[in-house]
Amino acid sequence: MHTLCPSSFTCSCGRPHGSSRLPQLAAELAVNLDHSVQRFVAARDQNLGHLEAEVLHQTQELQRRAVEGGAQAKADATPPCCPVCRQKLTRLSCGHERTFRTRFGPVTLRRTRGFCRRCKKWRFPADAVLGLEESAGCSPAVQELAALLTSKMPVEEAAAVLEHLTGVSLPQTTLHRVARRQGERAQAVRERLDAHATAAPPPHPELTLEPYQMVIEMDAWNIRERDDWGQSAARHRAGQAPERWHWVWTGTVFRLDHGGQTAGGRPVISERGFVATRTGLEGLRTQLHAEAMRRGLGQAVGALVIADGAVWIWRLADDRFPQARQRLDYWHAVQHLAEVGRQRFGDDATALHARLAPLKRQLKNDSAVKVLRQLEDLLADLSPDSPAHKTVTAEVAYLHEHRERMDYRAARRKKEPIGSGAVESTCRQYQCRFKRPGQFWSRAGDEALLCLDTFWRNNRWHLLFPHPHPHDLSKK
């Protein structure tokens, strides 16, 4: 028979664990700060940066003590219950010390340990309450810093920036481990969010004011991984070339009425959702559909998939977004036109441009069927035995297959995009972090960091780290 946990608890040892002396320290700090300010005023070789650094340095110990005292007091008040199943723990003992890195320096806590008979595990209930479980010895704020910096820049750079800006010093291996653990936690959160988004889309009153179209774009790019690092020779001998490059499946979704232009005429999208995953086409299918639902696909009057000509894209679109119209990226179609032109008119850039320009204009402003008719005429001029005939035949067949997806005139009239530039820029943004020279990733590690970066881009970071930030607190 298990005993349910009491709602309040006083540590059995009866010792006061937290003794902050904060008021006394604050009074001493005020005097010291006053002296520092006077020294700064008198110093000829110091600018405001010197004073800012000195004030931060002096204030930090008070902040650290406040955090340590508060954490200890909360640990002491935590009932001795299993954080997983809520049953009362047995075989309690207190005073188990552990040191954690915080935003203000290391703090040491003494916690109660107990055994959960139901889970058959030793537990530290205070760690769960304080957000220190599975933390590699870092407070939630430091976990967040590690996750954010490592998802934005290589780990050696992240370690240096972290220390420079905050004074928190983490070895690169620890930093990477903390970030990866947070990324794995983010993957679990994403799975829950996605299941919820597709199960019951919440009605969004703002979404129904004006009818809108939903735009969905997809693409893929590759990333370098080293899952079999050091085993290349052995794998070659075994007849298996090690694969280093792997696909990152990427997508973006936005409402058409959220698109606009900057003062300089550059297209911008005020709100959009991002997906990037190494979990294969299945992962993209699930995540992109969930993202589209969260962004209002369920309430949209129509949807449009725009992409280059990859077969997997149209299969995924047919399968997951069967109601959506499909459009081939205009510039991708033009590349195929250009290939026909090269075969027919040669490689001279000026001549080729002169020949292609009317066809491109016709494709954009008139009708794909008319362009196709001209290409077929070109094909008739070529000798059936020539290599050019074979290439042009293939290109014409390709464009013919996509003729329904080349409705550029109608698109321009409706002010819809004719190209998949939004997803191409999304890929480039991810590549800035994940495709640097000499950089290798492991499959699990890169999915964790991609997931973190995507939470940030989707403005869902607060779901991973719900504590407020300085800018939130200053608004209060």
Ligand SMILES: [Zn+2]
């Ligand atoms: Zn338990």
